[in-house]
Amino acid sequence: MTRAAIYLDHNASSPLRPEAREAMLAALDLVGNPSSVHAHGRALRNLVETGRRQVAELAGAEPKQVVFTGSATEAITQAILGGARAFSAGAVALSAGEHAAVGRAAEATGLPVWTVPLDSEGRIDLDQLATTLQKADEQSETLLVALHWVNNETGVIQPIERINALVGPTRHTLFIDAVQAFGKRPLEFATSAPDMVAVSGHKIGAPAGIGALLVKSHADTVRLIPGGGQEQGRRGGTESAALIAAFGAAAAANDYDDETLSGLVQHVEADLRKLAPDLVIFGQGVNRIGNVTNFAVPGVGNATAMMALDLMGLSVSSGSACSSGKVGASHVLAAMGVPRDIANCALRVSFGWNSTKADAEAFLAGFETLLSRQKRAGKAA
Numbered sequence: 001m002t003r004a005a006i007y008l009d010h011n012a013s014s015p016l017r018p019e020a021r022e023a024m025l026a027a028l029d030l031v032g033n034p035s036s037v038h039a040h041g042r043a044l045r046n047l048v049e050t051g052r053r054q055v056a057e058l059a060g061a062e063p064k065q066v067v068f069t070g071s072a073t074e075a076i077t078q079a080i081l082g083g084a085r086a087f088s089a090g091a092v093a094l095s096a097g098e099h100a101a102v103g104r105a106a107e108a109t110g111l112p113v114w115t116v117p118l119d120s121e122g123r124i125d126l127d128q129l130a131t132t133l134q135k136a137d138e139q140s141e142t143l144l145v146a147l148h149w150v151n152n153e154t155g156v157i158q159p160i161e162r163i164n165a166l167v168g169p170t171r172h173t174l175f176i177d178a179v180q181a182f183g184k185r186p187l188e189f190a191t192s193a194p195d196m197v198a199v200s201g202h203k204i205g206a207p208a209g210i211g212a213l214l215v216k217s218h219a220d221t222v223r224l225i226p227g228g229g230q231e232q233g234r235r236g237g238t239e240s241a242a243l244i245a246a247f248g249a250a251a252a253a254n255d256y257d258d259e260t261l262s263g264l265v266q267h268v269e270a271d272l273r274k275l276a277p278d279l280v281i282f283g284q285g286v287n288r289i290g291n292v293t294n295f296a297v298p299g300v301g302n303a304t305a306m307m308a309l310d311l312m313g314l315s316v317s318s319g320s321a322c323s324s325g326k327v328g329a330s331h332v333l334a335a336m337g338v339p340r341d342i343a344n345c346a347l348r349v350s351f352g353w354n355s356t357k358a359d360a361e362a363f364l365a366g367f368e369t370l371l372s373r374q375k376r377a378g379k380a381a
């Protein structure tokens with residue numbers, strides 16, 4: 001019998017939580033459309049609104065501020081494309097460490113994209129952000145500012161309070177991609193500065209295919225999907241009660257424990273350092289979310305390492321986008337000034353709600369095997 005592979009890639013997608021599965025299966029047994037006024041429809045509407053309340057609760061938002069979408073990518077696109085149109089933005093300002101969903105949506109506006117650099121530890125350069133805002137004022141330009149909270153590759157936590165304080169009081173619109181922060185960092189959407197925030201279901205244990213845009217009433221964007229007026233006219237298309245119920249259940253069951261997971265990460269990093277003293281840990285000196293480590297052992301290329309680890313039953317990631325199945329070069333590490341040969345060795349291990357110490361140990365054992373094989377191969381060559 002083959003051993004089940006060990007999943008160490010929660011930042012890509014977290015396994016389905018049992019609570020979400022149960023809520024989804026129960027919803028799938030119901031018949032109808034949440035917009036219908038009859039009893040069948042009302043039962044589904046009830047699920048949708050319960051899900052909305054549960055997601056709103058985890059986000060510190062009012063339920064009416066939650067607009068369900070088909071993914072965080074859709075929420076991000078709605079915020080940036082719809083926001084740029086609604087607020088007559090003259091440019092989009094983003095950081096060099098944004099997820100492709102943000103970068104591509106900014107490009108799709110057709111507006112100039114002003115990029116704020118990262119420092120060598122992966123933090124958004126706040127002096128440059130201030131300079132960007134000043135430049136916009138000098139040019140009487142309105143900006144749509146789109147920034148992430150927690151980086152999906154490095155786990156670096158951006159100084160959200162300072163970003164809020166810098167951009168919040170201005171006339172510019174602030175959108176935050178909170179996909180990797182949702183459920184992990186306290187989000188008080190209703191009372192905090194961002195006009196819009198995007199979150200995703202499958203990063204917290206719901207299935208993929210459901211996300212949400214949190215939006216303040218003053219910041220209603222030009223809707224990209226008008227359709228039949230669902231979601232208070234903000235996103236057309238019959239709501240998937242099953243996916244929304246699962247998202248709500250995952251939000252209600254969220255018990256992310258940064259301390260425990262950062263314990264696993266610290267253990268992995270300490271043991272990796274013993275195995276490879278030249279280990280590089282990205283963002284090591286700054287505030288990082290507890291569940292992820294992104295590191296490189298120089299000379300151990302990530303494409304072959306991932307394949308070898310996969311054969312050992314260990315699912316890890318390179319961190320950078322690899323939607324085509326190939327390992328891509330990381331624009332985040334490039335923005336941090338990491339040399340290409342080191343970036344090509346970057347591996348990301350991310351833990352989540354069902355991770356255990358045994359998972360961390362299995363990864364360390366696998367990585368040790370990989371290193372000793374490489375050493376033997378090096379000697380034989």
Ligand code: PLP
Pocket residue numbers: 011012071072073074099101148150151152177179180199200201202210211
């Ligand atoms: N933003 C960040 C920071 C992400 O990590 C991801 C997914 O990896 C996304 C956006 C896109 O989310 P979704 O898969 O729900 O479209």
